[in-house]
Amino acid sequence: MRRAVPFFLALSLSIAALLYSPPASTAASMAETPSVYVTLPWITGMARFIVGSTINVYPLSAWNETGTLKNVRRVPGDAPVIALDPLDAKRYGLEAGRLGLYFLYENLPLPDEKRDSLQFDASALPFLSQRLLMVISRLRPDNYAFYQRRLAEFQSRVDSTLEVGKSQIRDMSILDLSGAVSPWVRAAAPGAVRPPEYLWEAWAKGDRLRELSLAVDEALRRGWWIVTDAWTPRYVLAASSDAPKNIHIDPPAADQDFFVYLHDIYLKMWNLYARR
Numbered sequence: 001m002r003r004a005v006p007f008f009l010a011l012s013l014s015i016a017a018l019l020y021s022p023p024a025s026t027a028a029s030m031a032e033t034p035s036v037y038v039t040l041p042w043i044t045g046m047a048r049f050i051v052g053s054t055i056n057v058y059p060l061s062a063w064n065e066t067g068t069l070k071n072v073r074r075v076p077g078d079a080p081v082i083a084l085d086p087l088d089a090k091r092y093g094l095e096a097g098r099l100g101l102y103f104l105y106e107n108l109p110l111p112d113e114k115r116d117s118l119q120f121d122a123s124a125l126p127f128l129s130q131r132l133l134m135v136i137s138r139l140r141p142d143n144y145a146f147y148q149r150r151l152a153e154f155q156s157r158v159d160s161t162l163e164v165g166k167s168q169i170r171d172m173s174i175l176d177l178s179g180a181v182s183p184w185v186r187a188a189a190p191g192a193v194r195p196p197e198y199l200w201e202a203w204a205k206g207d208r209l210r211e212l213s214l215a216v217d218e219a220l221r222r223g224w225w226i227v228t229d230a231w232t233p234r235y236v237l238a239a240s241s242d243a244p245k246n247i248h249i250d251p252p253a254a255d256q257d258f259f260v261y262l263h264d265i266y267l268k269m270w271n272l273y274a275r276r
């Protein structure tokens with residue numbers, strides 16, 4: 001009977017191994033996680049959230065401290081690449097006919113300053129993330145249901161982050177001189193005052209600076225907060241940097257979580273506001 005024990009133990013272990021070991025095809029797919037390269041850091045953050053650990057996502061660029069994009073890597077060989085549109089891809093030397101090049105939009109007629117703001121536009125993010133889901137699902141169609149669930153969670157977290165921001169800063173009196181971040185600021189603080197577009201364009205070129213000085217002086221007189229960011233034109237930054245209630249928003253750190261950064265914008269504003 002003692003000799004039978006090792007036999008039955010070995011048999012049980014063999015059966016367990018058969019039952020709980022993944023099929024060969026599944027094990028191979030788990031070991032070979034595909035990689036995709038993304039032109040813009042904010043699309044990278046969105047993609048990483050949606051795909052989880054099913055795809056390795058690498059950005060081709062990152063922001064420096066002045067909000068300027070800098071290239072951080074090249075695409076190896078014919079690896080798949082996701083770009084906002086053909087114009088975005090061309091800036092990385094990627095032509096529209098390249099094999100494995102995917103676009104969120106075939107044509108996005110927006111000037112550079114509007115493109116910079118897309119990731120901060122709460123009304124645009126659902127459409128952008130839906131486009132991203134369509135592209136990612138072409139790379140891994142077997143994970144479509146999982147990506148759909150992650151997309152729903154993405155949109156839910158955008159909404160909840162925005163609601164938290166509204167509870168924090170909706171009552172702040174703000175002169176909004178931020179560049180790319182402006183839509184995100186005004187989404188939570190609808191009373192924020194934004195200069196008209198024609199003045200903003202003039203100030204960006206260094207024109208009509210007398211009116212810029214008057215606007216800053218009036219905000220100071222009323223005790224308003226002045227919000228700027230890394231994308232604010234240098235002439236506007238120079239005119240407002242000495243304001244006692246200036247809030248400056250830096251670009252996200254490399255590989256910073258997308259939602260953490262969006263939340264940190266509101267948190268920084270609220271912390272400074274609460275101290276006063």
